[in-house]
Amino acid sequence: MPTEAGSEAGDPGTGAPAARRRRPRRLLTPSTTRAEKVRAVRGLGAFGGLAGLLVALMLLPTACTAGVGARDAAGWFESEPDGLSTSGVPQRSKILAANGSTLATFFYQNRVDVPFNKIAPVLRQAVLAIEDSRFYEHGAIDAQGTLRALASNLSSGQVTQGGSGITQQYVKNLLLTQADTDAERQEAREVSAARKIRELKYAVALEKRFTKDEILRRYLNIAYYGDGAYGVEAASRHYFSKHASELTLPEAALLAGVVRYPYAYDPIRHPGAARERRDTVLTRMAELGWLDPAKAAAAKRAPVRLDVDNVRSGCVTSDAPFFCDYVQREILTDPVFGRTAEDREKLLKRGGLTIRTTLDRRAQKAAQRAVDRHVPPKNSAHKAAAEAMVQPGTGEIKAMVVDRELGPDRDRGRTWINFAADASHGSSIGMQAGSTFKAFTLAAALDEGMPFGTRMMAPRAYTPVGYRNCDGDRVGDPSASLRNSADGEGGKQFSLVTGTHHSVNTFFLALEKRVGLCDTVKMAERLGMKQANGKPLEQYPSFTLGFNPVSPLRLAAAYAAFGARGRYCEPIAIREIRAASGKRLKVPGRHCERAMDEGVADAVNHVLRGVLTKGTARGMGLGRDAAGKTGTVDNFSAAWFAGYTPDLAAAVWVGDPRGGYKHPMENLCMDGRCYGSVFGATIPAPIWRQSMLGALSHTDPGSFHRPPSRYFSRGSGEDRARVPDVRGMKPGEAVARLRAAGFRARIGAPVGSRRFPKGTVAGMSPSSAEPGGTITLHLSKGAGREPGGRRRGGGPPTLPPAAPTPEPGGPQQQAPA
Template structure:
């Protein structure tokens, strides 16, 4: 065989034979594409990635009958001959000539393995053409490689490698992937009929693919059965009986990528982590090759219970195809580890040309989901609060919160003056300003002008640096911008980073960068390096405990009252100026989450005022309107069955000026006439509004029957709602005043005139947590 080549090259036959028998320097058996899989924390498969759908298995994981079927039709003397089987080649030629078709292969298993190996290793189109070209040079190269491999590996190992590399049609590479694809079972469970079918496909997979060519596939299967009987490997009657059976398939498609994953945006986050991190390769091309060819097992931090809970909550409140075209996203992070437990968007992963889909991960940064981020609103006030507590300001520290605030006297970390002295910032509702607040009450009511004053007191630079210590940066990766409106959340950030920052408060000041990957194992079993959380003590434990103490009140008496979890929890609402977006970020010592709701088309162009969505109307949307209920529902589900963990009591020096609750005694005015009741309440520093009257057996008609809040210790300066008595019920109820009627309106009871405070319109204030 080598003589013509040797003569052409001008060398002797002996030299040619020596060259042929020597170990090729370029012979490598690595680089065979294998599919990678992403696993959740419990080990279940979330998604797979591949160029070729292949699962490499050991020989004992392949049914013996399947091994014999392949050997029968491809190389029955495999264990008897060397790399080149001249007898088998001549026999196959004679058999094929007699039958008029190709029934047996001329190349042995080792040669076929080499051919498949070179084709699998080909990266470029030129390499693929070289691996498939019909030429003597290619055949000699393959034969030389086959001789070398017979020296390097045992027969069993070569057979194993061949069965794992061969193409079985319809996108299935290797016998394990083929068995799962066609029969929904592992290769270890193949029976005779199934084994013969797969063995027959190998020779011409595009012609014998049983999904697209069932008749040809069955005919080829029966040829395999007859060949096995001829060799005496199975009984003739068994072969005939099996040939009478129809082909039964249970096709199971495996899709590559995150689109069909049950956690698509978390999956996409993991994918982008690998494709963008230099830990996994020097270039994007190398990293993509590793993911789609490397046979990686990627174990992640995803908690299915948290993921499903968050998805249900988001979909319930902001459905994917809602009539208002709003969107929502949530990220859940474990305090103390930085592990991302859930990441959801109220969309499916896909082109936004189809309604209800998007490629943009609104929960992540630009590097992990293409999102440019969203203004965080008043959720950023927590960093100013933490900076103040870090300077040991006690809870009772009081600052004047004017109705309008001109931002002057601020300096950034470079010492430059920042701010617009021509612009006056104000609170989101009348009546919130014009008096002093403590650290506690200013936070509970999220008073803008209070936090602008507090930020100036502790320093803009100090506030920004503290936020950066807790991992905050813009979604584009750049440092946070330093302007007076920093504390009001003017920066563009992502839910996952905000959740990680709030998680640090739950972990008593220990900040961990958000991570989604726990471990990666390569195809050869080697563990790869993965990015770590880099946990560190970002703020003192006592400072974090004090922040948690204040934020717990937001859920019980502040802007998110009624959103508690029935266990120790803390949080902060956030409403972006002009109602362009709304947030809620909250945490327990066990789990933190941040929720964003807005409009992907642009929040300023499509604000959430007078919002009606799928038949439900919200009016103006604050952080407590939609985001907080999403947070509450998702947290309740995620923490179900988890024992409650308590926060730590703050250091005593924070109480040096009292609790900061600013309680005042609210006099009991029930039973008094309206004028007397109003005078007494105003003398105590309270505002008054009158609601519709109620029936009462206890109080005379025209006197105060109910007051809200009730008498006792309350926050000073608040509004007290009075309801006058209509007397006891006699006969049919009076529907004119709205008591049980259709109107539901307020009975017009005039409030005795008083000298109003500037800006006091005598009505309750909505949550004041946005820019003007």
């Protein structure tokens, strides 16, 4: 017979050796001729008849009592059994990152099904040698082995000896793995004539359905090899950290020997017994002529070398544990994956799924490093941090981190709670979001057409009266007085721009009342916001101050809509799922909708980008277009930062899992670093900046769009600034000075002046303006009437003042919020 490369002079279909001590046997292989197959099937029928006879003999006392003869038993035996299924064999599922790398595996039984040609021929030989050397010669029942067992069984009056071949062993394993209840598992294991008869009947049917190669493949993939490894591929990876196709002779013989008694021959727990059993396999291979005695002797001298790879089921050992847990909960809770919770769990842990997710390895690594650096997992202050990253325009979750390991909360530095996700996907009840909710009030105001220069008085304290929720009910407490988060705020006017940059509480309370509480709430809801417990947002005047408990993931997805120019997408973690067969399964679809017009989103981006350059998070820019908002919760019980670019959005929370109000972040010292009071810009913003820089390091920067001109109808909304006095300068020098100060310049009509030489700047207007405003320069044409002054030779000129009087409500130093 021809040989196969890599085998021990084996047959290409079976792995059995071509050279034998006796006459070569005819084997049923994929290359067998049609006539040979017909003869084999006829032989199979003969073995079926023999099986019926054997069974009748085994049950002779019962058969005689019931008046049933051997002929009836043989007929029943050859009939197709009801309910025979070869499906349902548990296979392990795996969760993959977007780049295809493995995040975690899930299984009831650690099994990886592989095709016949991915199993080393030497392993096939070893298993056949020790378990069923005549497998390719007999039918479903090995008559010699069964008769030998029969004699023992009849003499004892019960089934005490097996004689099972590969097909029967496959059936036994199949019935055991398909058992769902304890009763079914007990029935599959019991030592009884009834169980043996059922196995024999199934074996006859399977030999009619499948080729010998396929039955052997199925057996090798279903058998238990000890220490939690089911199937030859999982066993090979577990004991030797290699594929089943790469096994050497000593390794193959070791695995073949384990199958009979996996617990007794476990090479990890019982290395001596495992080696002795391995040598027994090698001896048997040599006795059959399938292995050269010299090679067998050399293999016996080889020590047992293991390279154990422990694959654990679940997310605990994943390098993205909380994202993995999110995906797991997605599958276990969504009816699209099964009608009942039990069905969904079976699909995940038995279905051999390949689950490709949205996780970006670079973003995940950058976020974890940033969180762990600023809030170490076992920090002395017991604080925690979480971050979620979402891609604008798709809703794809790119990263999800917590500064903890996934595990029991009783262990320091561990938690089962995913602080980055909602309760349905992480058990978190959420955290108050603070001033990050002001962005929704800003968006509602811009959606109603308010220009940037809209100015409102922000008192030092604000009594919330006159608010109505979406049911039309009055809400608010006239006896309560809400204040700003830091001294010095309030008591002056702010615009939409400056009020946002400085995060003035009383300004936003007044703005929310002007816009309407309901409109503000509806804007947040259009952007996907709801409480972390799944309930709708509560509606009270302090809504804009962020009293609703939410998750970082929800907030990141909402801010991602700003970056996507108003297109909101529900967060998704799963791109594709394929079954073990390769069939693509249904997954939750992408749900995106327009939450606001593009121009409104462009206006929001224009305002929020200033938070990073001149507002509460100044200095936290990325060197590319970016925007965001700080958030500080009452009494410094928590701090947030939510920010985004056109390419990525992220939200960061920092707080105390034991309760923020009970353990506020004031006078905080954490692993050698101390803070006075922790604002959104103190810890969350630096985490956001570091993680975003890492996540976007290989991404070309996107750009925000200029807002529609209607938003500039009342100016830029910036505070008016003092214009540098450039009088007496030459025009070129004056223009350069103004540009450096952030203003534009133009040359107006010349004026007469005795004070300034001809050709120099003699006048300028206005003397105060918003940044970016245009300053008109008037050049001197020499002595003569000066603008607004007297005739030549009169009194002093009355030129516009060089420095403006400070405007009420001008900028003051603000504490971050």
